Amino acid sequence: MSAAPESTKAPAGSHQRKLTFSPVIAHRLATFFRIFAGALLFFLAAELLTWLEFVPSTYLPRASTVALRVVELLYDLPFLLNVAHTLGAWALGLFIATLITIPFGILIGTSVPAYRAIMPIVEFMRPIPSVALIPLAILLWGQSLTSKVILVAYATAWPILYNTIYGVHDVDPITTQTARCFGLNRLAILRRVTLPSAAPLMFTGIRVSASMGLIVIVGIELLAGANNGIGSYILFASSTGGHMDSVLASAAIAGLFGLIINVIFGVIERRAFAWRLLGVASR
Amino acid sequence: MRNIAFSSAGKMNLSGTLRSFLFRYGLGLALLLAWQLAAMHAESIFFPTPWQILLRAADLWLSGPPQHLFLADGVFADILPSLGRLLLGWSAAIAIGITFGILIGRSRIFSDLLDPSLQFLRAIPGPALIPIFIILLGTETTMRVTLIAFGSVWPVLLNTIEGVRTVDPLQLDTARAFRLPPLARLTRVILPAATPKIFAGIRVSLSLAIILMVVSELVASTNGIGYRILTSQIMLLLTEMWSAILLLAALGLTLNAMLERIERSVLRWHRGARQRTES
Amino acid sequence: MLTVDRLHHSYGPDHVAIASLTFKVNEGEIVAIVGPSGCGKTTLLKSLAGLLRISGGAIRLDGQLVSDVPKGLAVVFQEYGRSLLPWCTVEANVQLPLRYQSLPSDVSRRRIKDSLAAVGLLHVAGQYPWQLSGGMQQRVAIARALAYHPKLLLMDEPFASVDAQTRADLEDLVAEVRDRFDITIVLVTHDIDEAVYLSDRVLVLSASPSRLLADIPINVTRPRDQITTRASEQFLTVRSEVVRLIRRQAPPAS
Numbered sequence: 001m002s003a004a005p006e007s008t009k010a011p012a013g014s015h016q017r018k019l020t021f022s023p024v025i026a027h028r029l030a031t032f033f034r035i036f037a038g039a040l041l042f043f044l045a046a047e048l049l050t051w052l053e054f055v056p057s058t059y060l061p062r063a064s065t066v067a068l069r070v071v072e073l074l075y076d077l078p079f080l081l082n083v084a085h086t087l088g089a090w091a092l093g094l095f096i097a098t099l100i101t102i103p104f105g106i107l108i109g110t111s112v113p114a115y116r117a118i119m120p121i122v123e124f125m126r127p128i129p130s131v132a133l134i135p136l137a138i139l140l141w142g143q144s145l146t147s148k149v150i151l152v153a154y155a156t157a158w159p160i161l162y163n164t165i166y167g168v169h170d171v172d173p174i175t176t177q178t179a180r181c182f183g184l185n186r187l188a189i190l191r192r193v194t195l196p197s198a199a200p201l202m203f204t205g206i207r208v209s210a211s212m213g214l215i216v217i218v219g220i221e222l223l224a225g226a227n228n229g230i231g232s233y234i235l236f237a238s239s240t241g242g243h244m245d246s247v248l249a250s251a252a253i254a255g256l257f258g259l260i261i262n263v264i265f266g267v268i269e270r271r272a273f274a275w276r277l278l279g280v281a282s283r
Numbered sequence: 284m285r286n287i288a289f290s291s292a293g294k295m296n297l298s299g300t301l302r303s304f305l306f307r308y309g310l311g312l313a314l315l316l317a318w319q320l321a322a323m324h325a326e327s328i329f330f331p332t333p334w335q336i337l338l339r340a341a342d343l344w345l346s347g348p349p350q351h352l353f354l355a356d357g358v359f360a361d362i363l364p365s366l367g368r369l370l371l372g373w374s375a376a377i378a379i380g381i382t383f384g385i386l387i388g389r390s391r392i393f394s395d396l397l398d399p400s401l402q403f404l405r406a407i408p409g410p411a412l413i414p415i416f417i418i419l420l421g422t423e424t425t426m427r428v429t430l431i432a433f434g435s436v437w438p439v440l441l442n443t444i445e446g447v448r449t450v451d452p453l454q455l456d457t458a459r460a461f462r463l464p465p466l467a468r469l470t471r472v473i474l475p476a477a478t479p480k481i482f483a484g485i486r487v488s489l490s491l492a493i494i495l496m497v498v499s500e501l502v503a504s505t506n507g508i509g510y511r512i513l514t515s516q517i518m519l520l521l522t523e524m525w526s527a528i529l530l531l532a533a534l535g536l537t538l539n540a541m542l543e544r545i546e547r548s549v550l551r552w553h554r555g556a557r558q559r560t561e562s
Numbered sequence: 563m564l565t566v567d568r569l570h571h572s573y574g575p576d577h578v579a580i581a582s583l584t585f586k587v588n589e590g591e592i593v594a595i596v597g598p599s600g601c602g603k604t605t606l607l608k609s610l611a612g613l614l615r616i617s618g619g620a621i622r623l624d625g626q627l628v629s630d631v632p633k634g635l636a637v638v639f640q641e642y643g644r645s646l647l648p649w650c651t652v653e654a655n656v657q658l659p660l661r662y663q664s665l666p667s668d669v670s671r672r673r674i675k676d677s678l679a680a681v682g683l684l685h686v687a688g689q690y691p692w693q694l695s696g697g698m699q700q701r702v703a704i705a706r707a708l709a710y711h712p713k714l715l716l717m718d719e720p721f722a723s724v725d726a727q728t729r730a731d732l733e734d735l736v737a738e739v740r741d742r743f744d745i746t747i748v749l750v751t752h753d754i755d756e757a758v759y760l761s762d763r764v765l766v767l768s769a770s771p772s773r774l775l776a777d778i779p780i781n782v783t784r785p786r787d788q789i790t791t792r793a794s795e796q797f798l799t800v801r802s803e804v805v806r807l808i809r810r811q812a813p814p815a816s
Contacts, residue, residue, distance in 0.1 A: 139516055251412060255404070255406045259403050
């Protein structure tokens with residue numbers, strides 16, 4: 001093949017560089033602007049719709065009213081304590097689930113007989129809605145932190161377990177065989193080939209179960225008698241009349257926290273697993 | 284899945300299938316047995332034996348007259364309403380999600396602008412919306428179906444948008460090179476190319492729909508499977524509670540299996556093509 | 563039939579893909595376009611196909627200015643795997659462009675049969691692309707283009723992703739197709755041997771921003787054959803001339 005010199009850019013006058021932004025900053029700015037514009041659009045649309053009062057404003061207050069209430073709530077210590085309670089229980093449950101299932105998942109995924117025996121059970125348990133166990137949990141542990149944490153841990157365990165087993169089991173055999181040829185022993189292969197290769201799928205499992213856990217915990221808080229947490233605050237606000245703005249605001253805040261969590265997971269995923277350019281299908 | 288080689292001796296067949304059956308379900312059956320023995324030993328009212336649960340379930344739902352296919356009243360009082368609401372809400376979510384997903388996904392600007400709002404709306408935990416929906420729509424079927432639809436539309440919508448946006452540009456170029464009219468481009472290239480992602484979204488929306496169905500029936504409800512679980516818990520009819528949980532598990536499994544079957548046949552080409560590129 | 567007049571295209575101020583190209587393609591010719599990697603060959607092909615809105619200059623097909631994809635033109639891309647629709651069978655893939663041509667169904671069925679037979683793939687009409695080998699997939703892409711009965715066939719490095727043996731067969735297929743169906747073919751390739759073997763003329767492009775370095779008529783007798791032609795005196799002379807041209811091409815515009 002020819003060894004002709006390649007040049008794909010006409011050399012721009014280098015003196016022009018000083019006047020333009022670095023492309024990275026420009027991209028970040030564009031993304032920020034795009035998000036800001038999108039959020040603004042949402043707010044304006046919501047304000048317009050609520051202003052038109054298809055539903056009377058006692059039932060559906062104006063978006064601006066709700067937004068104000070959101071800000072008020074974020075400064076309200078008791079409310080923030082509720083949020084902390086919910087998020088704390090959620091995080092604890094998620095952490096426990098991750099701590100238990102990932103080692104188990106790795107063990108099961110790397111052992112062929114274990115995989116064949118246990119995977120059918122995991123596949124069986126996975127589609128069972130954990131919210132069905134809320135009454136049972138309340139029965140066993142009451143409306144306490146314990147029951148919330150245990151339920152969240154149970155609910156989040158299955159997606160993580162499933163994804164971990166699957167990710168470890170499905171490592172490209174060519175990669176592991178290559179490692180064997182280079183003399184790596186089993187532990188080294190696990191550390192340097194299997195785990196890094198399975199990590200994206202594991203992380204997807206954690207991400208998916210994180211939002212599942214949030215749903216479960218708000219669900220359990222919603223049942224009458226709860227005394228802590230966002231869910232119980234929403235329920236309380238809705239049962240005493242005339243506080244629709246609080247009800248909507250607290251739900252919106254729950255959504256905001258969910259969004260922040262999703263975004264954080266997304267950022268971590270992109271940073272840590274940028275090499276996995278091909279999309280990993282969320283299971 | 285390896286095919287079991289058929290040999291001339293019939294015995295070989297049987298032991299082969301038996302072995303694979305045992306491998307797949309052996310551990311599960313062993314655990315079931317362990318549960319049965321442990322529960323029998325512990326004699327706790329919180330944990331009835333699997334056998335008792337099964338009997339109660341049969342009593343509750345399969346003890347009806349032959350002309351009703353042996354379905355008892357419980358089926359018509361609880362299961363059918365739950366199932367009906369679930370399917371109605373879920374199919375609405377799919378229809379709305381795909382339709383709007385296509386409309387939004389076709390325009391890059393539109394989908395970029397709407398993305399923050401959609402990401403926010405999908406992040407709201409479904410149960411948090413229940414009080415709102417109760418106030419706005421009451422406690423009847425309308426509220427539940429709307430709740431299920433509203434909560435489970437997001438995975439379908441967002442995945443459809445993504446699927447439509449990430450069609451291989453080469454396929455679009457091919458469609459343009461052969462001067463396919465825009466509608467044909469949509470139905471014959473863009474939509475089929477997006478179906479893997481759309482189905483992934485539908486799978487997630489199913490589990491969301493089931494969750495919302497159950498949670499909405501745990502709160503201010505008068506019938507349904509979730510309602511059955513709650514009332515039996517309150518009345519300390521624990522075997523009944525476990526039976527209802529079992530029923531829910533069966534429901535979740537069945538619906539997921541059916542969806543998987545449909546997906547497998549619709550996306551046969553996708554698996555084949557993927558195998559090709561990954562080999 | 564195809565005239566390119568001072569074609570210029572840039573992807574933004576810093577990236578000029580094509581500086582200026584002017585050439586003609588006559589009816590019934592096979593013209594090969596060669597040049598170093600990244601010299602804008604694909605950009606040129608996409609411009610000819612009307613898939614790209616060019617920054618400057620004019621392309622005319624049969625006197626008509628090309629601004630969007632013109633009628634009577636078919637394209638065969640390098641990545642056959644991605645240009646064939648994986649959810650359609652071979653037959654459905656070949657049929658797709660014909661569906662919207664308002665052809666009576668027996669005419670289109672006949673065309674599908676003929677083109678699949680021409681590429682020797684009538685027996686796999688019911689299979690899916692992923693069930694076929696790379697060479698067969700590319701043949702399906704060619705059949706799809708043929709069934710369309712184009713006046714002009716554009717091929718973008720069609721045999722680059724195919725093994726050597728299959729490549730030889732496909733090259734001969736292209737020559738045969740031109741003779742049988744009487745089409746004009748513009749073929750972009752990085753393989754100089756292939757360009758000289760197949761074409762009536764070779765256009766040599768410089769590195770990006772590209773210009774036309776040479777327009778070389780290939781006076782190698784037809785019909786050509788993989789073994790004897792490639793060893794012949796004529797072939798080797800023309801080939802070395804082309805290679806020399808590419809090797810010592812003009813430096814990029816500064």
